[in-house]
């Protein structure tokens with residue numbers, strides 16, 4: 001597997017908000033030799049690799065129980081993906097639900113996870129999420145976390161939950177950090193937690209029986225040191241910032257860098273090297289509607305088309321590179337639409353329309369003025385305009401015969417009052433008045449999907465199902481096991497927090 005462990009190759013220009021400074025970390029190579037050799041000789045009760053969404057609660061709860069904990073963090077500060085994340089959490093039985101008189105249960109949440117994910121979530125981990133999500137959110141609330149006025153909701157765009165159990169704080173993921181960072185700092189000040197920053201774990205040390213005995217850490221100046229630990233938690237996040245690894249594991253390109261720059265997949269490599277294995281790469285589901293700045297991979301987003309029928313019902317026709325329609329454009333389910341889009345070559349599609357649709361439909365790109373759109377059709381490679389459908393297809397790079405056939409069939413069904421070939425119901429206009437237009441959408445993702453296999457105690461397991469002694473994992477290093485092959489709202493942040501908490505509070509024995 002392609003991995004970039006160590007800190008030397010990471011873009012450190014990331015703009016961390018002020019909350020990043022609230023936990024006191026030290027750089028290992030600046031410590032006196034006797035302190036460093038003490039770390040190598042006297043095992044910590046728990047070494048948490050990665051001080052992010054899952055790692056911080058694990059450290060807090062382990063320290064609450066009196067454990068001596070080291071948090072080893074590759075970045076200059078703790079916080080991880082929560083700096084970028086929407087921080088949307090789905091949880092049953094929260095104080096926020098109670099305040100609104102909403103009845104909910106872990107069973108109902110579990111049923112929803114399995115329904116929304118089309119039974120692709122790992123049942124054991126989904127059950128843990130459903131049971132522990134509520135207590136985790138209530139723990140945040142007990143410590144001052146609050147949610148947006150309009151939350152909880154059933155959805156903010158994905159396929160909805162059956163009750164309102166989905167929420168975020170007013171500052172997205174940062175609202176969570178503002179609650180958990182001070183709790184960790186109390187333990188740092190009390191001497192129960194040692195935080196090492198700019199410290200990348202590059203290796204796990206193992207005893208003769210394979211049980212993990214500690215970690216090897218590389219500092220920013222490439223100094224390597226051993227740290228001994230009776231238990232080690234991999235909480236390093238996924239590989240959403242490592243395009244080589246993402247492609248190798250998922251079999252498709254990382255079309256956009258939306259992940260935290262330190263999400264390089266180190267924990268995946270460390271876990272596999274220690275005897276674990278990866279699963280769930282086929283849980284990949286792309287996000288659609290975004291238009292890329294250019295042909296590069298990874299690229300950056302230029303703008304987003306409004307293609308969710310719940311927000312703006314499509315007037316356009318969607319085709320793939322062969323010019324084929326592949327989807328009932330007004331299908332109400334995000335997951336159904338995205339799973340079909342995922343099957344299309346190069347994970348892209350074109351929205352095709354004509355002058356009448358442009359004039360009469362609500363804007364396809366709401367954030368743009370008419371002038372911006374007109375300019376894009378003059379200048380941008382993802383936007384095409386032409387006097388005929390054939391010319392449009394050639395300009396856009398789509399098969400012209402396919403486009404003529406698909407649009408011909410779409411129009412003929414409208415003219416004849418017949419059903420749409422793909423059962424679409426919203427067909428206010430045919431695509432028949434020149435000039436014709438095409439806009440290309442490219443899939444993207446903000447997380448990775450392949451992850452380490454664990455048992456019901458979140459202990460990393462080998463292919464034969466044997467737990468690897470003293471080695472646990474939580475967060476995106478487990479891939480998308482909890483959300484499955486779908487956008488199951490809150491399916492990453494909530495389990496990361498809840499599983500980290502569970503490990504620190506109950507599972508890991510000191």
Ligand SMILES: Cc1cc2nc3c(=O)[nH]c(=O)nc-3n(C[C@H](O)[C@H](O)[C@H](O)COP(=O)(O)OP(=O)(O)OC[C@H]3O[C@@H](n4cnc5c(N)ncnc54)[C@H](O)[C@@H]3O)c2cc1C
Pocket residue numbers: 005006049050051052053054055072073074075078079080081082084085086087088089199200201202235236237238258259260262263264266267446447474475476477489490491492493494496
């Ligand atoms: C833009 C964006 C929006 C999102 N919105 C949502 C949302 O609303 N709801 C949701 O459920 N999910 C969302 N997600 C996904 C979710 O935020 C992440 O899956 C989750 O926060 C990951 O938590 P984690 O603890 O696994 O990793 P992180 O929080 O990333 O923590 C991992 C830490 O490990 C450190 N690390 C990495 N390698 C090493 C190493 N070798 N040694 C030491 N330290 C290391 C990293 O620097 C990092 O601090 C979003 C993701 C993105 C990018």
